[in-house]
Amino acid sequence: TKWSFVATLLYGNYVDPSIFRYDGRWWMFGETDPKGNDTLRLYYADDLIGPWIEHPESPIIEGDANIARPGGRVLVFDGLIVRYTQDDDPTYGNQVRAFEITELTTLSYEEKEVPENPILKTSGTGWNSDGMHHIDAHQIDENKWIACVDGYKGSFGFGF
Template identity: 45%
Template sequence: MIPEAHQTESVRLYEAWSFPTKWECTDALLRGHRFNDSSIFYYHGRWHAPNLGGPWQEHPRSPIIQENPHIARPAGRVVVVGDRILSFEQDCFPVYGTKVRSLEITELTPSTYREQPASRSPLFGPSWRLWTQGGMHHIDSHPLDFHQWIAAVGGGRHIGWPIPEEWQRATC
């Protein structure tokens, strides 16, 4: 597991000693910057480091995205499906975590990187449900089988925000 640890200016790797309640930090993969929402993934036989423990190096194209509040901040774990790599990004316009978008990484080598939108529209965003009214900011998806997936998502509602009339429903 790699939890958010930007306050420590590191990307920390944790191992489960007694899943899901006991975890231990086994390594700091990167140090020296405020890394936000880090995600690593295994693709074509590599972690983009000699092994999971590193040494890790910043990709020569990093930072990949700058000054685009619609896709510059990750929104969860990168998912590899066959030869496809899907990345989820927070749409932080006009505020943090308004929506979640998906991108497909179409080229990834130790020296190159390319991506394109995986869908035209955001995957999800604010809705009439109380816990999503302030927006949606994370997804962690897992395949159940070839055609079905399950996902945990993160949303929020700012205390005191009124419920917009168009989001109100009498029943679910």
């Protein structure tokens, strides 16, 4: 299979966009302040290749690195919509938190933090000793789920 360019969905700088389908529309979250990781915008479209329209309540999050940067694909399951977020305070990829989206229309948006937060966090040892910042959950059977996650260990550096 050969990949080919189809369309530019949005112009600008976006970090960790999360695209999902809900209620007959495409929705996209994108973090737009990569230096602060603290501004989350929301867009919607009737067609995947656009045009994409910024939601009237966007930015959904502004000035909060604890909950703005997407931390995985939005989960839509059995009437529930869950947005995952990287908690980048005090450091990048500190942990992953989840928010239930309780209202999502082209005019309104509401969410509430799930009480089980954080759902992923650093372990202090091993492959995820310094951070956890992404989750992608998949239902593989009627009562069985699997989640792909990532983490990191060590510091970033440059060497020869």
